[in-house]
Amino acid sequence: MAAPTAVEYDPFDPTFYTADPFGTYRWMRDEAPVYWSERWQWFALTRFDDVRAAITDADTFRSFEGMDIDDSRLEQVPPGSIGSMDNPRHDQVRQVVQPYFVPRRIATMESGIRTVVRELVANLRGRDRFDLADELAWPMPFDVFFHLMGFPGRADATAEQLARRDQLERWTHELKERIPGTPHLGPKAKAATAGVQQYFIDVLNERRREHRDDLLTKMVTADVDGTPFVPDEITPVSEVSGLMTILFLGGVESTAGLTGTLFKLLAENPDQRALLQADPSLIPAAVEEAMRWATPLQLTARTTSREVTLHGVTMPKGARVVLIPGAANRDERRYPDPDRFDITRPPGRHVGFGEGVHGCLGAPMARLEARIALEEALPLLGDYELDGEPTFYPSSPNMYVWKHLPIRTPGPTAPPAPTRRQDVASELEAVVVGKESVSEGVVTLSLGRPDGGSFPAWAPGAHTDLLLDGIAPRQYSLCGSPEDTTTWRLGILREADGRGTSRHVHDTLDVGDRVRVRGPRNNFPLACSRRFLFIAGGIGITALLPMIAAAHASGADWHLVYGGRQRASMAFLDELARYGDRVTVAPQDEVGLLDLDTLLGTPREDTLVYCCGPEPLLAAVEDRCAGWPEGALHVERFSPQPIGEPLRTEAFTVELARTGVTLEVPPERSVLEVVEEAGATVVSSCAEGTCGTCETRVLDGVPDHRDSVLDAAERSRNDCMMICVSRSCTASLRLDL
Incomplete structure (x- = not known):
């Protein structure tokens, strides 16, 4: 056995994860890389190379006794769970669902996941304080799981289905009740376990009776080597019950843990958050770094099939061994400055999602959910801060998850400004x-x-x-x-x-x-809202079709009013017919002009208006929406709006900051013409201020905005201009050219 140790590693201690688990891991890696717990009678491995070697050696480090070190493996995860299986049966069962979790299949779910996240993020708008764990990190994977399983979304579910979902969520949290300091489940956890198991038995039997094109139907109709995977009677110890349990618990809690930790780390490391805000392409790297830094699945257990000697310590055949990815991912032998959260860290392997036979099935989905959560929420949150101490989630000793994450933003959240890019995609x-x-x-x-x-x-x-x-x-x-x-x-x-x-x-x-x-x-992005009013005139319907589909998929309340000269000239009526009375078709030769006074006469705080069509319609809608809340109206023009004389009628100069060249722009020429003549490369298209192609960053000076792209808020920032039509209010401009 290993020598007595000076530091006790006890993940059953309720304060272990909220104190300094990583300090304990550091001591273990240095002083006891094969740690022996006299109290709990298991070994523990903490160094990266040792943990990875063990999880990839499924012949030596077996799973038949389960991955948990508490009573979960006896009472909550039945023997049929793939987490408690060795090969060949493990791979046979995993293959039943594996095709649904390959990255290319998960990628097709992005739109549905983004809709879920946008709905959750929309609920944060207008507030400067909220609980990001309770209102985003936890409900997101719950809703995504129901989407994956083919269950109706909240907007489409019946009252009975919603009640069952809410009950399942309550049971999920109650499953985690433990008698403090012990591996034993509390009475609530035992009762919730039975409830969750029966819930899944019921839905599996429902799919037997009514097949659909979804994962549940695939599970109940699958066979393994010619034998039906699902027995005649599904019980809590059936393999399919175990598969459902691990898909659900693993997918929800791990993703909630990763997402909560991401936002917590970005609050605690504003320099890293600023990097993401400046360059959203770093978001996938931030997800991986958070997974390394604070791995949700901190530990997993195996049983040795033979005697193993490591670092001078012999682990006998049949020994329980705790593998600690949470420690391995902070190993100084593997990572320079491992305790620093650094989203620019060079790409490298971590064991946050495991590897080998038991590598995480849902890793592509967890990565996708966390990425989308950052993409959708970060622009809204701005330079947010923690608003008090986060609360750790009382779970099994395996998990590192946050229950409450109080957040404070600089002010009430508002729709984020559309992200604008200077660089236009190549042809x-x-x-x-x-x-x-x-x-x-x-x-x-x-x-x-x-x-x-x-x-x-x-x-x-x-x-x-x-x-x-x-x-x-x-x-x-x-x-x-x-x-x-x-x-x-x-x-x-x-x-x-x-x-x-x-x-x-x-x-x-x-x-x-x-x-x-x-x-x-995209100069016309769709913001999050519970309610939309879409107004289309003629060919302007093309811009609104994808918006309508997205709003409908999100469960938002929406209505389209579509006008045109005559019904025969109005495109896509057959596609719109499926939305029923959510669409009002108003041909001018049948009903006259659109009744904008009725549509827009009463401002609504909770509604966004999107309009695209000919200039007279846009001007009329803008006039009727003058009294609506700021930011409620969104329009897109494909022809320039009428503009008066420039504010500055005399010449002005522009400095091209990248070369130091200064040029004079006379009244009769555009900035675009002058800088192109001087050899500056600027991609342009419409030459009339409607497409946004020639958008150029303004480093100094005040532009005279004469385009039809920027809204009032964007113009007030004076940080960019459309140089094909816009001019200058000041004697000079300094441009990022």
Whole structure:
């Protein structure tokens, strides 16, 4: 046996994780890398190389006695759980659900997960204090689990289904009750265990009676080597019950732990949060660093199948061994300055999700959920701070999770400003894969990549430049599904007096022809809200179609009023018909002009208005919304709004900060023309201030905004300008060119 130790490692101690577990781990790695607990009669490994070697050696370190070190392995996780299985049976059972958890399959769930997160984040708006664990980190994985299993979302569930869901969530928390300082479950945990097991038995039997295209049906209809996976009678010790339990408990608590820890660490390390705010592309790295720094699954147990000697200590055959990823991921032998939370740390392996036979099934989903939570919440939270001490979640000794995470923001949260990028995506080759007439004068153009690959990701409100040889570029809204990464769909109105792009599309372009596209860009992003009013005029419906789909999927209350000259010229009516009375179709030759006074006469605090269409409609909607709350109205223009004379009629200078060159801009020329003539490279498209392509960062001076892209709040920041039309209020401007 190992020599007596000076520091006791006791994860059953209720204060262990809230004191300094990482200090204990440090001592163990240095002084007792094979630790023996006389009290609990197991060994513990803490160094990275030792823990990883053990979890990847499934023949020596067996799982048949379970991964838990408390009574969970006896009373809550039945013998049929894959966490308590060795091969060959482990791989046979895992394969029943493995196809549903491969990264490419999980990636298709991004839209649904983002909808869940946006709904939760929307509930934080307008407040400067809230509990981020209770209101985001915990409910997110609960809702995602129900989505994965094919259960109805909260907006679509019946009262009975909602009550059952709420009961399952209460039981889930009660499962964690332990008699302090012992491995024993409390009475609430025992009662909740029976409730959760019966809940899953009931839903599995329901899927037996009513098959669907979902994971539950796959489980109840699967066979393993020609034998049905699910027995005639499902009991708490059936393999399928164990599989459901580990999918649920592992997926919910681990993800809640990772998400809560992420936001806690970013509050405690504002320098790292500032890096993310400046460069959101670092978010995946932040997720991995949080997983390393404070691994939710701190420990897992195995049983030796043979005698093992390590660091001079012999562990006999049949010994229980506690592997501590939470310690391994802080090993100085593996990571420089391991106790520092550093999202720029060079990529490297950690064992936060395990490896080998029992590597975490749900790792791709946990990563995706945590990433989306940061992407959606960080812009809203700003420079938030902890508003008191976080509360640790009373769980099994395996887990490092937060129950309460009180947060204070600098002020009541408001919709985040749209993220603007100076760098525009390079041009891409595309091929016409479909062309269809959808109304008089409107066709849809479906584009694919010539190599069958994917287009850049986009979100509702985005548009792209369509580039045709010898014809001026033109911007068109993406009106398909953001989830379809292989196809971009555009809706194009034939404009007899336009620049020629639409005439070429209607009259000449055909399936198989090659074109070029640039983008996407999004000057018209969809914010989170419980209620939306969409107003479309004519071809403006194209920008709103993906927004409507997203609002509907989120469970928001929404209504579309769609006007046009006559019904025959109004595109996509067949697609909109599925929404029933949520859509009001108002052809002018049947009902006259839209009744904007009735629609917008009474301001509503809880409603966002999105409008796209011809300039007279946009101007009228802006006039009616003058008394609405700031930020309630969102419009997109594809033709410039009327503007008066520039505020400064004389010449001004622009300094190109990257080269030090100073240029004079005379009254009759645009900034874009002058800087391009001087050799500066600026991507531009519309040349009339509507597309946002030429957006340029302003380092000094006050621009005279004359575009149709920026809203009032964005203009007031004076940190960017559309140099194709905007000028200067000051004698000089300094631009990031």
